[in-house]
Amino acid sequence: MKPVKVGLLGLGTVGTGVIRIVEGHQEDLSRQVGSPVVIEKVAVRSLDKKRNIEIESSKLTDNPWDVIRDPEIDIIVEVMGGVNETKAYILEALDRGKHIVTANKDLMALYGSEIVAKAQEKQCDVFYEASVAGGIPIIRTLIEGFSSDRIMKIMGIVNGTTNYILTKMSLEGASYDDVLREAQQLGYAETDPTSDVEGLDAARKMTILGTLGFRTDIELKDVEVRGISSVTKEDIVHAKRLGYELKLLGIADREEEEVSISVQPTMVKSTHPIAAVNGVFNAVYVYGEAVGETMFYGAGAGEMPTATSIVADLIAVVKNLKLGVNGLKAIVPYKPKKLKSDDQISYKNFLLLNVADKAGVLAQITQVFAEYDVSLESVVQSPNANTSDAEIIIVTHNASKANMDKVLNHFESLDVIHRVKSVYRVEG
């Protein structure tokens, strides 16, 4: 049988994993797809670099165009990262009728619809399971497993670095800075951790999940983003005392046809399944109108988990190739996008306030909430040994974002409130 020929763009950690699986599981692969699968050519940054894997030097090139333009190659696996240059490679590969498997969340979050449209035009497959939550087959699940249902809510722990940091802070009472430093030493966080800790990485992944879940074209700019760099030990202690865990959650929800999507540190009821997801693990919680609560848990990154998803996509492309049906099952968002306004976005809020320690303060504060129609679930005066201020913890009932913004705005002009120390969304 004629082997299927694959070109690989990038030979970092994940690319190495792809070669390991394709070569190590050749018999299983052949059984499933009906012919051998061969890594034909690999574009690398430097030809001389020492590698963790043996590969014939004749297969290596430092020019990605050599791979894209090789007429022998049927499928491009893109694991080099980057956006603009990479997009050019992918679009030309599609123009040449090659199918694409990519792990590139940045590319798919920014240019997914353009790439999928081009693939449709050329009857090519574009699969990107590995771009979200590494080894967890969540994209397949949203496209096929829940094809019959109406997804109403997706909550994701989709960034391992921040979950590692928050878990450590929670379990060990450590500070953000200390844990970040440790995570950097362990290789769980980048030297410049901004994209992870400020929530941008998670926002890209939520863009992809929201688009698939709601079948509407969610763009990165639609995602409200807040990171974890201002989370304190104290916040986590307060969360625990109230029965919550603090997690960086991507939340995409919808009512009727209106959707909202955000990434923010969120207090999740500790009995909620996603609250127990610790360390570098990822999980995606999906609530479907018919199916109810579901959750998908696993490694969100790493050489082999990510490579598992890539090679699963590769197998799917090869099966389609054998059947002659590539590009015919693409999901193109078909619902017009309707984003919720701040009046329609509604959730519970946790607030930690430093206030003047004198009579009548609580009355003034609760009066402000009442003025903007925000009702309160609980108000606790917390002991504060360190200062002469009093500390007040408030959990609201569901309140619109618009009204909460008004409350917070009003607080700025209220002398008895010395500082709004923390505000978090509350879930579950």
Added chain:
Amino acid sequence: MKPVKVGLLGLGTVGTGVIRIVEGHQEDLSRQVGSPVVIEKVAVRSLDKKRNIEIESSKLTDNPWDVIRDPEIDIIVEVMGGVNETKAYILEALDRGKHIVTANKDLMALYGSEIVAKAQEKQCDVFYEASVAGGIPIIRTLIEGFSSDRIMKIMGIVNGTTNYILTKMSLEGASYDDVLREAQQLGYAETDPTSDVEGLDAARKMTILGTLGFRTDIELKDVEVRGISSVTKEDIVHAKRLGYELKLLGIADREEEEVSISVQPTMVKSTHPIAAVNGVFNAVYVYGEAVGETMFYGAGAGEMPTATSIVADLIAVVKNLKLGVNGLKAIVPYKPKKLKSDDQISYKNFLLLNVADKAGVLAQITQVFAEYDVSLESVVQSPNANTSDAEIIIVTHNASKANMDKVLNHFESLDVIHRVKSVYRVEG
């Protein structure tokens, strides 16, 4: 566009859910598959029964053959249950070139390979996502999501009734009999609960998961089965004290090419993700060589979750129909089956013994373990206020099932052991 016509066998809870989704989501369905999907004919037990759903009486028949033999019908959705008669319907439907979507775990566990072989011969699809773990798309995940990986272990809470009972016993300290009675009143357990509580239902589902995960033809008789009817409050208290939850777990594992598969009440480390799966929820934990730990969680039964899976399968069949590729992606087990012998099956064990309360007893007991090469992780003498016996709790290190059987056999002839009260597998 010509509508796709579906025949439904059975109109109980799940069948009603299928009609609700197909009719309620018609626009979404048409968008996805490119034509309307119509429930054309429905076989029911009694034509006169009052129903929770409106359906034209002209579509109803009390003769399943009317549905099977209707040349207009493309796809049969089987939700009537039963084995022998149902198998005859399915096989004839396949003979007539109709595709099958079924929720019937009993049928698939017993005759899955015969049915899939017939489907292959006739180039028909047979999908059965709903047969295991209701709304959780675990079959898709094993077939497609992890197509690139080597699955080494599957652990499943795949029976909601028993998980509800054990959860209640654990959270409320209630007795098995009391909780079972309550579960029957709530409709979570059948009047005759044998198939659930004795583990047979779970065994059928594990047969299906094992076959797909290991790509070898696991049969129901290969599954060692033990139910929960002898689990006591006391066992659960002891489990908790040692940091475990007691769950009815299906466990399929493999080393190299040798597999073993069982269903039994198991003590799971409380930090393991599956230990937190409570109530009627189901979860399947999958460990893949490359992907590592994953878990899939959701509703294991119920009208709408199960119907979600059925209609997702229906959509997949219709898409294949449009592309002309039905029956070409079936998974046929291709690995020769090698079952582990009792020498090769190995795990930790928990034992609760009633022993004579006198000097030298512990020495005699530990001597027996030593004789059969079973080493011990912990031995605790537990207070026992009620009797004059002493109570000893032992947790072994990994030990072969063969050796543990010898130990237990030897115990029968040991006078100082008055009773082996409990023996459980320990995981995690």
